[in-house]
Amino acid sequence: MTERSSSGEAVTDPKLSVTGLEKTFDGITAVDGVSFDVQAGEMTGLIGPNGAGKSTTFNCITNLIEPDAGSVVFDGQDVTGLPTHRVARTGLVRTFQIARELREMTVLENMMVSSKEQTESAIHAVTPGLRENVRTEEEAILEQAWETLEFFDIEHVAHEYAGTLSGGQRKLLELARALMADPDMLLLDEPFAGVNPTLEERLLDRLHALTDQGYTFLIVEHDIDLIMNNCVRVLVMHQGQLLAEGAPETVRDDERVIDAYLGGEAAQ
Structure with missing residues (x-):
């Protein structure tokens, strides 16, 4: 659905819209009111320090873990709480950090x-x-x-x-299997973890080619430079909350992000 902003420019509904997502484990809040959108045909990165809530957010979006509150809307359809296989049937498919071949x-x-x-x-x-x-x-x-x-x-x-298969081949198989499910959007959980630089470049080439074909990606990754250099938007989580979001250059210069995650390296 396309609407018009007050200036007359076309405004397209996001491919994925997460609103007020919450999840608590034994009194510890892992995801605390997280809200963000992902636009169609874009590669968006999700970063944050260990324990920031990134993987739990992924799991809640696909209902691998049922969220305590909030909503997940994909392609205009509310998929909150749907069984994981039904979420995948809508075209929202995920991979795992550890391949599950x-x-x-x-x-x-x-x-x-x-x-x-x-x-x-x-x-x-x-x-x-x-x-x-x-x-x-x-x-x-x-x-x-x-x-x-x-x-x-x-x-x-x-x-x-x-x-x-080798670890790198399993990574490729994991992504290839995800494509067999005919997705519109892929949630990739650390797809580059443990792969060598040559394979990393190969994977990135394939992801960019798929983006050019109209696929949408949300990628959790620890390699900050990789995300900054390849994603058009970056989301930063810290202590279960969304700390910052925007273009890579904006996020990189955000003092809150520098203090919470990037440290002095971002300012150099």
Whole structure:
């Protein structure tokens, strides 16, 4: 939905709108009234010191952890409290810092079971017409899986068991599997943690290419420079609250951010 501001400029509704999000564990407030928007087709970074509440915020957005208060609206739909699989069905998909691949299945099988279009059931197996539909569906999913693996340059390990992959390959598989769910927006939890500089550049190239294709990203990451150099907007959390937000250059110069997180390095 597009509206007009008082100056007549077009104002587009955000892709993701988080309002007043709260979560407390045993009397300790992990997320304290957090509100922010993420615009469609942009790469937004979420940073903050350890314990700032970043991962809990991610978990509340996707309802991996049910929030105590607040709302999450995605693409105009209130998804607050929906089961995680239903949130994913709306097009809001997340990855995890520690890859959760199906270790005893091949890379290609991991990709295919992650597809949003996978509908096969027992009734399909015994009904001729439905069986043909499943065959056509599987062919389309297989083609999509191969294309996605090629996009991430890991098609050469397609028939290897996922549990045998290196840490970097697992990171690539995690993101590739997320794309098989046909998302409109991806929440990436430390996608660059533990990867070497070469793989980091490869991942960044892929993320920018996907952004150019219209995907939206919200990325939790500890590498401040990486976020500042690649995201158009940066959100900073501290002690469960949103401390600052804005363009990278604005956030980098914010005294509150410097004191809370960036330290003297930001001022140099």
